[in-house]
Amino acid sequence: MTEMGDPAGQSEFGAHRPISDRGHPPESTLYSLLARLRLALTSPFNARTVWRLHRQIEYQSGLLRQAEAAIAGAEIFERASVAARMGFWQCELPSERLTWSDGTYDLFGLQRRSGIVRSEILKGYSEESLARLGRVRGNAIEAGSGFGLDAEIRIPEVGTRWIRVSATVERRNGEPIRLFGIKQESAFQKSQLYDSIEKS
Incomplete structure (x- = not known):
């Protein structure tokens, strides 16, 4: 299916998109994802839309993993500083x-x-x-x-x-x-x- 390698999709949800995108904080990205998901569920099946949603879900999951790692690191650092x-x-x-x-x-x-x-x-x-x-x-x-x-x-x-x-x-x-x-x-x-x- 040609849509799976669509350049436009790559530019919008490319694998090399910076995680720390200050113009699109995690909250706004999540709302955008939910809006797209709602649209996909209420619209006729469209492989391109589903593919884009999949890419954005991967991107959002990466943000969540980074946030969890940062919180865990901060907690360890806090405990170490108290001990010192x-x-x-x-x-x-x-x-x-x-x-x-x-x-x-x-x-x-x-x-x-x-x-x-x-x-x-x-x-x-x-x-x-x-x-x-x-x-x-x-x-x-x-x-x-x-x-x-x-x-x-x-x-x-x-x-x-x-x-x-x-x-x-x-x-x-x-x-x-x-x-x-x-x-x-x-x-x-x-x-x-x-x-x-x-x-x-």
């Missing part, structure tokens, strides 16, 4: 809205997925660490660079903890739009832990 006592974070600019991974919540002794406000989080920093954070953060935003520093934080029911804050600045059209990076237990905190173990 580290977490990821981002701060949108200028709103200063925070987004944390589970590991970051754990470092600050907070319940995971709880609401966080930057002004409240900063109250947990020691006065010296807060002043140093303000300086390096402001310089990084102005220069569009990154920064790293060790900071002392105070956690209810835990006490004092030292963390390492690493960040970079994302810019759009020359304007800073967010800070993002890693927070982790600092080497200073680990050395204190080892000292206490040796003394005991």
Whole structure:
């Protein structure tokens, strides 16, 4: 049947069509697929239409497999980062809205997925660490660079903890739009832990 090798079908549903097609997100592709399937079921049998549906089903299945693999990989990465006592974070600019991974919540002794406000989080920093954070953060935003520093934080029911804050600045059209990076237990905190173990 000549329709099975139709060039037009290849151009629309070709095997080499990029999976990460930003112009056609998975949701719109799925709706399109359902619409075509409904049309095929209510119309006279057409081999070309069925062939095109088959190709689009294969394409959609590929998207779903990639999404499942990405979710599984993210979950493994999250568990590994928690075990390593580290977490990821981002701060949108200028709103200063925070987004944390589970590991970051754990470092600050907070319940995971709880609401966080930057002004409240900063109250947990020691006065010296807060002043140093303000300086390096402001310089990084102005220069569009990154920064790293060790900071002392105070956690209810835990006490004092030292963390390492690493960040970079994302810019759009020359304007800073967010800070993002890693927070982790600092080497200073680990050395204190080892000292206490040796003394005991």
